[in-house]
Amino acid sequence: MMIQSSTLIISLLCIILSVFQTCYSVSTGTIIQPSKSRQISWKPRAFVYEGFLTEEECDHLIALAKTELKRSVVANSESGDSMLSEVRTSSGTFIENGEDIQVLKYEEGQKYDAHYDYFSDPVNIVRGGHRLATVLMYLSDVQKGGETVFPNAEELPQRGSHDKDDLSDCAKKGIAVKPRKGDALLFFNLYPTAVPDTMSLHGGCPVLEGEKWSATKWIHVDSFDKIVGSGGGKCSDDNDRCEQWAALGECTKNPEYMVGSTDIPGSCRRSCKRICTLCDGALKAGSGSVTRAIFSAECSHSFHFTCITSYVKHGNHVCPICDVEWKDIPSHAPIAKPTNGTTRVVPILTWPSHIKATSGTLPCIPSQTNSNRSITSNSQSSEPFHFNDDDPLDFQFKFPSNDKSIIRSIDIKTSTELSAVRRSISQKNFHVLINLKAHVTDMNQVNSDIPSPTRRAPVDLVTVLDVSGSMTGTKILLLKRAMGFVIENLGPFDRLSVITFSSNARRLFPLLLMDDSGKQHALQAVNCLFAGGETNISEGLKKGAQVMEDRRHKNPVCSIMLLSDGQETVKNRIHLQEKLRLKIPVHTFGFGEDHDPITLHSIAEGSKGTFSFIENEGLIQDAFAQCIGGLLGVVAQDLQVHIQSLQLDLCLSQLKAGSYSSNISCDNQIGFVDIGELYADEERDVLVLVNIPSVEDKDSGNQMKLVSVRCTYRDPFTKESMATDAIEVKIYRPRSLIEDLVVSVEVDRQKNRFRAAEAMRFARAAADKGDLPNARAIIDRCRMWISESASMRAGDKLCVALDAELQEVWSRMGSKKIYESTGRGYILSGMSAHSMQKATARGDSTETSSPVHAYQTPPMFEMLKLSRMSLPNFLRPKKTQPKYI
Known part of the structure; x- marks a missing residue:
């Protein structure tokens, strides 16, 4: 492939070079040498040819252009007409010879914001098709700045372009090429399939010292003079x-x-x-x-x-x-x-009752737009290079730390798996349960002068929505209604931005405050959604992360919600650690039987978010409602559990915390678990396995201190660092076996939760290899183990729900077709729920008594009630006979 690419590069460069050799009589002696070409990226395909032009050729092109320079223009994305724009501040001229060569001059401070070279307007497209490739020739050296930067490009792992310290801040946003006199940069704007390559987004960084001269040659699909x-x-x-x-x-x-x-x-x-x-x-x-x-x-x-x-x-x-x-x-x-x-x-949304709209509809694009509240259609291609145009947070007044009207707290409870351990024996891997629960108590909600939306931490929310061709018909209608519900239930101090993706990704509007004006703008944009194109999850996710990264102001809580109903068809591989370097939870929603549950689960797991599998299209709004029901009530952030051994010879052997990261010190005396965010009324359970030593001292008491537990966290409302009091965990150490030994149902319940999650993981691995009988056998063994446990015999609700869910998993492994269409997504959503102890939507469940609602909090339940009340009868999900039985 590299040999073919080098051949194509040389062929294109030879064509361009022949233009110069017929344009003027400067003796160059330039010979194209493959060894001088250097690949800087494969996404997009971009190459640098060092020393492509001689100094004489560079100087000659500058001399031809100097007397003809005019302010540079850009193409209008709708009409195709040329227009002035602050996006591009250079001056330039076209040198006619066959196709036009454009010579540009950038003085200090001048730049060209990120843009695509392929056309988005029909006028220029029909004059010769898209610009297949761009050759950018540098005619001068630049002391500082002026780099060409590709913010979306993927850098080759085996080689870097140059030292990042040598680049301007603008150039560090992606892969950059420093302008060097005589070098030529070739990059392709289309995939080999003729589909526009969104990775080819590029810009000219501001010149900081000196001046920059360049010449651009565009290669079109057809003759540029062709009129059709x-x-x-x-x-x-x-x-x-x-x-x-x-x-x-x-x-x-x-x-x-x-x-x-x-x-x-x-x-x-x-x-x-x-x-x-x-x-x-x-x-x-x-x-x-x-x-x-x-x-x-x-x-x-x-x-x-x-x-x-x-x-x-x-x-x-x-x-x-x-x-x-x-x-x-x-x-x-x-x-x-x-x-x-x-x-x-394409139907109309049901608008919130307090928003007035003329004639019952809101147009796609408002006739007058405020510069801070601009809306774009998901078919437009121009957008700012940096997403730093978010609404300011002027309301950020401080609340006194001694205000006792709202009490937020983290309650800690502990249990040991047995009430007593004989003094004469030692016991390895003894289970200690740590239960955390977030509480919010509003002492004067009714008589408060502060509006209720301000009595919780406001949220910055970015929704990344799949609008590819498979979302046509009822799906896009239900997505619009779901987004309308989200918009209606955000408060005036919450902010929302919407990203859509199909073949490309678009930001419909920046982070807007969801006051009446912001909601009206958001609803207008959402109502303008239409489906078409391929599925580019990677680009949508990256753009959503950029909104969060570039914002000038920050609400205390932030999150991304990503919905997709298809497989990644634009061949970009999602590497979460490379593409999403922010500590922002991404809650993913796989919709229908054709989505990619492995990718969506991986994105959620890597960001401490959740993955939901929506089998029934009528449940999109319910799934969104459950998610925001939690987001709108964050009580604690950066929550960390500290465990300290209280005996020198008592060691911490293991911390079971699901997907939450944990660490034990080298001497096995101290442990940490990073929980992160905790919603109102949510619980987290951590099992601490300790090695209990025997007690030989006859004069010691009958109780032994095992560990102490405390929590540190940040209050998102006041932004204060908080800490709980330490709680000591003790156990009775009798000299002989006692008759009334108690087995903790609480500890046994959590053991079963981890067993079920582990069984799902192993069963999924077997099913992915095609071994469905073994996968079902793993589920059967787990169900048998749970059925014989003390908590199941006691009728524990979580254990009953786990058994029902495992039965459902077993049913969805009846055949390869059933597993691949619904089974894999159902299992991964269950794994996400049990490893995080967070509510996820799964399958086609519609009843709150379903086993998938094990971690649902009261605020989530209330938001679900609102969701179901807002849907007309014909859109409410209906029970259907499962196809897999």
Whole structure:
């Protein structure tokens, strides 16, 4: 592959070099040498050729351009017209020779913010297609700054470009190339499949010292002077079976191949022009009872008039086939009932009652936008290089630390697995349970002068939403309603930003305060969502993390919610440690049978978030509601449990804390468990295994101190560091065996929780290898063990729920097809819940008595009640017979 790439690089550079050699008579003696090419990235494909131009060639290009310099412009993403923008502050000119070569001059402070070289407007695309590749030639050295930076690129592990200390702060945001006179940078803007490569996002860093000269050559898919019709290509069929495929509905099911888009010409345009892709009905011109009026859009695509008026009535002004934004919109005439088929309508959200909207709808893009509250469609391509345009937090007044009106506390309880251990024996791996519970008590909520939203820690929330092609129809409707519910239930001091991803990722709006104005802006953007394209989870997650990383102001609590219904189809590998270096919980939601539970579970596990499996599409809103029900009540942050042995010869042997990190000192006397956040009314349980020594001193008392336990944490509301009192754990040490020995149900319950989580992990490993009989046998053994335990015999609710859940897991391993469609996601969601002791949504459960609600807190339950009350009857989830029994 590298040999082929080097050949392509040399071929492209030779073409460009031939332009110079015919443009002027400077004797260069330049010879293309493969050894001078250096690959800096494979995502995007980017290479540097050292010494591509001689000093004479650089000076000659500068001399040609000096007298013609004008302020640089950018292309309007809608019309394709050139326009001035603060995004690009250099001056430049085009040198005509075949295709245009643009020479640019950057003075101190001038820059070009991050952008893509491929086009997003239909006007430039039809003049020769996308810019396939860019060759950027550096015509001068720059003392400081002026680097070309790729913020999304993945650096090659085996080689780095140069010392990071030599780069400006701007260049340290990604992979950067320092301008050196005579060097040339080649990078590709499209994948080999002709799909735009979002990794090719690049910018010119500000020049800090000196000046920067460069020359840019763009290589297009076709001749740049090629003029084609407004439809982006000829209306013809490239395959004899196009008409048959169109009759079978392929124009709607497979629009990229059949109809094409602004990026890719379709192969069956002629046949698909006879199909209305909104209802899959035939387009028939003429008169009579079997014909319907036809609307032909400016992009050349046609639809039934009744279908398209319904479509645009709800704020959709973008072609559902090619995503071109229309300027000429059909009038909102009364909709006649179609004679054939049913129209597919993008519905309106149910708006919060306190928000006034004219005529009952909110348009996609407001007519007047505040610069701090800008909204973009998820089809637009321009956005700021840094996401530091978040709403300021002007309300951050301080509360007195001695204010006793709200009491937040962490209660600690301890239990030992046995009430007594004989003095004459030693016992290894003796279990001590530490139970933590967060409490919030508002002493004067009713008479408080402070509005209730301020009496909890406000939240910064970023939702990363899959809007790929598989989210069409009811799915996108339910996603919009779920987001409407989230927006309605955030407080005026919470902030929200929405990221959407399909083939690319887009930030719809920055972190906005969810006051009335912010909610209206957010709802407008959400109502504008449409589905289409591939699934690029990696890009969406990275952009969501950037919103959190670049924000100027910070609310005490922050979190990311990521929903996807598909596999990663854009071939980017998600390396969480590299892409998401922030300590921000990412709560992931896998939707339907085709999502990627392994990737989503990995993202959640690596960030201390949760993974939920939503099998029933009607449960999206419930899953979101349960999640925000917890987020809106964070009581403690950076919670850490400290365990100290109280006997020199008593050692800590193990800390069982699920997914939470733990550590034991070298002398086995001190242990730590990092819990992180704790929601109101949430509990965490840690099992401490200790080695108890025998007692030979006859004069010692009958009680032995084992360990002391205390917690430290930060109050997110007052931002104070807090600490609990230390609690000592003691055990009775009789000289002889006692008859009333008590076995702790609490400790036994947590043993069963860890057994169940471990059984799910081993069963999943076996099932992933195709050994389903062994996987089921592992579940059977665990169920038998739990059934014989003291806590199960006592009727403990958690153990009953664990047994029911394990039975469900066993059922979902009945065949390879069942396991891969629903079993894997169900198990991973259960593992996430039990290892974190956090509530997750699983399967198609709709009842609160279901075993999957074991860790649900009262605030979560109340938010779920609100969610179910807000849904109309036809959207509420209904029980269906499981397919796997």
